[in-house]
Amino acid sequence: MSLNELTIAEARDRLKKGEVTSVDLTEACLKAIDAADALNAFVHKTPEIALERAKAADARIAKGDAPAMCGIPVGIKDLFCTEGVPSQAASNILSGFRPEYESTVSAQLRDAGAVMLGKLNMDEFAMGSSNETSCYGNAVNPWRRGNDDTALTPGGSSGGSASAIAADLCLGATGTDTGGSIRQPAAFTGTVGIKPTYGRCSRWGIVAFASSLDQAGPMTKTVRDSAIMLQAMVGHDPKDSTSADIAVPDFEAALTGDIRGKTIGIPREYRMDGMPAEIQKLWDDGAAMLKDAGAKIVDISLPHTKYALPTYYVIAPAEASSNLARYDGVRYGHRATLEAGDGITEMYEKTRAEGFGPEVQRRVMVGTYVLSAGFYDAYYNKARKVRALIKKDFDDVFTEGVDAILTPATPSAAFGLGEMKDADPVQMYLNDVFTVTVNLAGLPGVALPTGLDAKGLPLGLQLIGQPWGEADLLNTAQVLEDAAGFVSKPGKWW
Amino acid sequence: MSTIDIETARRVAKLARIRVADDSLPQLAQELSGILTFMEQLGEVDVTGVEPMTSVTPMRLKRRPDAVTDGNIQDKVLSNAPDAREGFFAVPKVVE
Numbered sequence: 001m002s003l004n005e006l007t008i009a010e011a012r013d014r015l016k017k018g019e020v021t022s023v024d025l026t027e028a029c030l031k032a033i034d035a036a037d038a039l040n041a042f043v044h045k046t047p048e049i050a051l052e053r054a055k056a057a058d059a060r061i062a063k064g065d066a067p068a069m070c071g072i073p074v075g076i077k078d079l080f081c082t083e084g085v086p087s088q089a090a091s092n093i094l095s096g097f098r099p100e101y102e103s104t105v106s107a108q109l110r111d112a113g114a115v116m117l118g119k120l121n122m123d124e125f126a127m128g129s130s131n132e133t134s135c136y137g138n139a140v141n142p143w144r145r146g147n148d149d150t151a152l153t154p155g156g157s158s159g160g161s162a163s164a165i166a167a168d169l170c171l172g173a174t175g176t177d178t179g180g181s182i183r184q185p186a187a188f189t190g191t192v193g194i195k196p197t198y199g200r201c202s203r204w205g206i207v208a209f210a211s212s213l214d215q216a217g218p219m220t221k222t223v224r225d226s227a228i229m230l231q232a233m234v235g236h237d238p239k240d241s242t243s244a245d246i247a248v249p250d251f252e253a254a255l256t257g258d259i260r261g262k263t264i265g266i267p268r269e270y271r272m273d274g275m276p277a278e279i280q281k282l283w284d285d286g287a288a289m290l291k292d293a294g295a296k297i298v299d300i301s302l303p304h305t306k307y308a309l310p311t312y313y314v315i316a317p318a319e320a321s322s323n324l325a326r327y328d329g330v331r332y333g334h335r336a337t338l339e340a341g342d343g344i345t346e347m348y349e350k351t352r353a354e355g356f357g358p359e360v361q362r363r364v365m366v367g368t369y370v371l372s373a374g375f376y377d378a379y380y381n382k383a384r385k386v387r388a389l390i391k392k393d394f395d396d397v398f399t400e401g402v403d404a405i406l407t408p409a410t411p412s413a414a415f416g417l418g419e420m421k422d423a424d425p426v427q428m429y430l431n432d433v434f435t436v437t438v439n440l441a442g443l444p445g446v447a448l449p450t451g452l453d454a455k456g457l458p459l460g461l462q463l464i465g466q467p468w469g470e471a472d473l474l475n476t477a478q479v480l481e482d483a484a485g486f487v488s489k490p491g492k493w494w
Numbered sequence: 495m496s497t498i499d500i501e502t503a504r505r506v507a508k509l510a511r512i513r514v515a516d517d518s519l520p521q522l523a524q525e526l527s528g529i530l531t532f533m534e535q536l537g538e539v540d541v542t543g544v545e546p547m548t549s550v551t552p553m554r555l556k557r558r559p560d561a562v563t564d565g566n567i568q569d570k571v572l573s574n575a576p577d578a579r580e581g582f583f584a585v586p587k588v589v590e
Binding site for chain 1: 509511512522525528529530535536541544546551553555558570574577583585586587
């Protein structure tokens, strides 16, 4: 087994015992990354920074002063601002941007001793479910349908993060999740990803998409690794007024494997018409595994579920149109070449037309429309009211004693790159049908692989927890992970 | 079925400060119409007496002293500007 294939927990234990160095781990990952250009997961490689930090981590471990993430090689989604390293949210409008500062989450990982290997591909401004809106080109899923060499999507928006973890290019990666952008790619690649409760991680220094929905989280090979990496990412930050100033539990210590007496809800509204039989079976099997582990399985109702997607596609573009107003060609990134006589309005319009890709332009314009005079009440305020009802659905079932909710993570396995090219935008939005409710309600949600479809592609389930209940949620996820025994890896073709 | 006509699409593009060529407006109008039609499902929901959500987690925003916490970093602020001159961001001449 080469070192890049280790889990974070294994690597941490071996580093501590002195059996391996961070430089060894980092070199193994850098070699794997250089051999995996076909996946297009890493879009800015930072080998010098990586080796420098690895050496520092080894010195720190030798002194006995080493937090769990010390010396662990990780990838950072391009949405996170990283000091002196290109950070462009996979958009041409931020081409050339090198931040003078470090995002809080990546700074916390850095300060814990984690080793940054480079920046990871994603959908432009995190708007997409297939990594096909990236200015860097598509990230590719290491998984294939048996011997069929059709290139598949790793999902999106954190597609590069998911592809990199599945292909063992790094031990952990950061992701962000506004409507499912950690959980859907995790499900498409047989990896684990958790979106924490809104406010658990600081959003400072992460390029904003929809500020009331965005959360950072870890993407890893196992549930235990997610617990370890999440620990280093969370916490109150005075620079993000919505980050929560509340105690953070020890997530790894919560992995007791005991869920006896817990109540798991199965929401009937998630049983969609036309759901593939194998997704239904995966879901039923997951419920049976939790039952065997001593949990009580109950049917629940979340009556406003069907309105979650239309609500999301009002609120997210509205917030995006405000957040993306800052890209005007003045302070950073791209500025269009102007013609004689062009004034500042032409500069804005040409810069934004050249810099934003089609999906981003579409969402900015949808957001502009729903916030414009005369439509604000009909669309935006209406959506905010329905959002309150969606959250109340969850509050009600938690009040009734439900500890966690089990659902499929996605309506299908990974699809082919380009397969949705001619579909209308709404078809692509349906990818988020099981995940988007969680962002609207601000809850923690974790996706983990529990099976394969008939073509050999991974399928994932999602567990949704109570607000601030990540520790309990991860414990339940680990019980499901152990029971499912998912050990498949993609065959190496790249 | 919601319909956005070409003039509305042109106006939205203008408000969003994104240049859209005339021959691309019909397709834009069609895409926006499709998305808005999808959103119209929200009309079915009875929201009588429901307050629009302002914060997903019940929290009071923290207060802090209104004090200068940073500064003297003009070079850093300007380092990524497409055009910076004499310590300022430079833009085309604005004539109203």
